Amino acid sequence: MSRISQTFSELKQNGRKALVAYIVNGDPTREATLPAMHKMVEQGVDIIELGVPFSDPMAEGPVIQKGHERALEHHVSLTDTMAVVAEFRKTNQSTPVLLMGYANPVERMGYSVFADKAEAAGVDGLLTVDLPLEELTDLKRELDSRDIDNIFLLAPTTRVERARDIAANASGFLYYVSLKGVTGAGHLDVDSVKQKLTEFGALTELPMCVGFGIKDATSAKSVAVLADGVVIGSVLVDAMGKAQGQTPDQIAEAVGAIISDIRQALDSL
Amino acid sequence: MNDSTKSAVDYSAFPDDRGHFGQFGGRFVSETLIYALDELQEIYSSLKDNDEFQAEFDKDLAHYVGRPSPLYHAERWSRELGGAQIYLKREDLNHTGAHKVNNTIGQALLAKMTGKSRVIAETGAGQHGVATATVAARLGLKCQVYMGAEDVRRQALNVYRMKLLGAEVIPVTSGSKTLKDAMNEALRDWSTNVDDTFYIIGTVAGPHPYPKLVRDFQAVIGREARAQCLDMTGKLPDALVACVGGGSNAIGLFHPFLNDDTVAMYGVEAGGDGVETGRHAAPLNDGVPGVLHGNRTYLMEDENGQIIETHSVSAGLDYPGVGPEHAWLKDLGRVKYVPINDQEALAAFRKTTRTEGIMPALESSHALAYVEKLAPTMSPEQIIIVNLSGRGDKDILTVADIDGITV
Structure with a gap:
């Protein structure tokens, strides 16, 4: 059983919701990421989603775009990102880490080389925003043979027959994009999320997490009742940007405080 | 049985139904946009061979754009060059002054058929933005154009033209603040407003079906040129030359000739300060295959797969990618892609202006500069058709600035 599946199975036994948290590697500095990851786990994050900086992050809103730009000022790469995961694994063997990013850095490295390095570093999953099911065949083969989960997005616009195909190819969990738009947008509609999760939930046994419009304890709670977990990102990246210039420990504290709030809200369900 | 004079590849059969030209093309977008692309593909498939749609498109091209454009x-x-006979396909004489309008007319008709009330576009130099604002004004559609903040500054005249036409120009301040970032922002807008918005992409790039449908709308250039050449000279041309940024004017000219083996083709990329300097916009000469803006193609990128900044005197060629069909035609060897640097393009701009009384766009000047090299290697019985894709009025201030003249 993959580390991601193991985590969901334990959460289910304990009646808890998954908290998945996203930060961009190297944002705002190279030194900030590792302490932030450990602090996130300490404050109740179940799965870390580590953003791979890219020059053209086309699905991101302004907040996360800025995070990518800050990281790229220090030329943080995909190779660097896997090195951070390897470092994290030295002291944490239980928290799943998935990489979230765009196709081109992986294309440049080569699928097979990437999959080897990811496995060696202790990466548990990959979410490539611009590799939909149809374009994923070759990379998926490499990931499958190394037990790295491929995390797929489902959108409000995804047709049911397509969602069924995606679910059949997915492992780990499914990530429902709660709104039409980019990360961090402000128009979360809980009723529509409920309707779609019911529709898509019937297609699969996989856990379903919701992300893209969740910014605080209240919105996290309102969505968590409908799903197996929530994904937060923009609110953390925003905090990391604002903490620019502070020490890695101070940055980690800023992120930890947000997470602690949301964790409490989820545990109160 | 294959006719031995015919190509081994039937170029007209591509892309496949998922938008692939060999390893290139495809649909590399986030899940939110898949539905919108499916919808666009369904509508386009149903209208492509629909007589009524085609008749309306042809009517607009004839009476609004002013086609056919002369050869x-x-x-x-x-x-003067003492070699091949040179024929200019005069896309500069189209309404709005470039080939771009052929495509915006077609896509605006699709927008109208889908009942969407708002169109968006990305633009670099502003030519596609102007062509989009023009058709939006005519159809009464709300129009917003994304333009890199850097380009807004450099192309003030076109920004004002768009405003006069009723469009809103939104400066993009992310990334390198140029065309590629404008395209990112347009894709973000589209994924947010997919219910009421039609995205009019300006070139043969982007996710499937855009490279195909933009090509189909621009192929009128090559169909006309083919018939005109046969009519005027009794034979097919020996060579075609066109500039390639995203590559829509080049594909438009080339496509109807691809299966004619005797016709050589040259796509001219922006060599900027020279390909050897790294400061250029020539991914087919000095790039690698990768994924950007919804398709796999040749890209300008660093060793980590980050897209890098491009350089060209011509804003319309200043793009780090290229249409996937060009990437495929390069690998097949059907089209030869060559660089022309800024200085050579500027010299051709002046030369054509003084020799023929035609002031070409700086983009088209790249193609003309290559003709200066190619024509003398050919005989006077041979024919070159070069796509004069746009007129040069928009570039007068750029050229004056290089000359140190304040107009």
Whole structure:
């Protein structure tokens, strides 16, 4: 059983919701990421989603775009990102880490080389925003043979027959994009999320997490009742940007405080 | 049985139904946009061979754009170069002054058929933005154009033209603040407003079906040129030359000739300060295959797969990618892609202006500069058709600035 599946199975036994948290590697500095990851786990994050900086992050809103730009000022790469995961694994063997990013850095490295390095570093999953099911065949083969989960997005616009195909190819969990738009947008509609999760939930046994419009304890709670977990990102990246210039420990504290709030809200369900 | 004079590849059969030209093309977008692309593909498939749609498109091209555009024999210039006979396909004479409008007319008709009330576009130099604002004004559609903040500054005249036409120009301040970032922002807008918005992409790039449908709308250039050449000279041309940024004017000219083996083709990329300097916009000469803006193609990128900044005197060629069909035609060897640097393009701009009384766009000047090299290697019985894709009025201030003149 993959580390991601193991985590969901334990959460289910304990009646808890998954908290998945996203930060961009190297944002705002190279030194900030590792302490932030450990602090996130300490404050109740179940799965870390580590953003791979890219020059053209086309699905991101302004907040996360800025995070990518800050990281790229220090030329943080995909190779660097896997090195951070390897470092994290030295002291944490239980928290799943998935990489979230765009196709081109992986294309440049080569699928097979990437999959080897990811496995060696202790990466548990990959979410490539611009590799939909149809374009994923070759990379998926490499990931499958190394037990790295491929995390797929489902959108409000995804047709049911397509969602069924995606679910059949997915492992780990499914990530429902709660709104039409980019990360961090402000128009979360809980009723529509409920309707779609019911529709898509019937297609699969996989856990379903919701992300893209969740910014605080209240919105996290309102969505968590409908799903197996929530994904937060923009609110953390925003905090990391604002903490620019502070020490890695101070940055980690800023992120930890947000997470602690949301964790409490989820545990109160 | 294959006719031995015919190509081994039937170029007209591509892309496949998922938008692939060999390893290139495809649909590399986030899940939110898949539905919108499926919808666009369904509508386009149903209308492509629909007589009524085609008749309306042809009518607009004839009476609004002013097609067919002339094929002009540049006799003086041909004589001076002492080689092949040079014919200019005069896309500069179209309404709005470039080939871009062929495509925006077609896509605006699709927008109208889908009942969407708002169109968006990305633009670099502003030519596609102007062509989009123009058709939006005519159809009464709300129009917003994304333009890199850097380009807004450099292309003030076109920004004002768009505003006069009723469009809103949104400066993009992310990334390198140029065309590629404008395209990112347009894709973000589309994924947010997919219910009421039609995205009019300006070139043969982007996710499937855009490279195909933009090509189909621009192929009118090559169909006309083919018929005009046969009519005027009794034979097919020996060579075609066109500039390639995203590559829509080049594909438009090339596509109807691809299965004619005797016709050589040259796509001219922006060599900027020279390909050897790294400061250029020539991914087919000095790039690698990768994924950007919804398709796999040749890209300008660093060793980590980050897209890098491009350089060209011509804003319309200043793009780090290229249409996937060009990437495929390069690998097949059907089209030869060559670089022309800024200085060579500027020299051709002046030359054509003085020799033929035609002031070409700086983009088109790249193609003309290559003709200066190619024509003398050919015989006077041979024919070159070069796509004069746009007129140069928009570039006068750029050229004056290089000359140190304040207009």
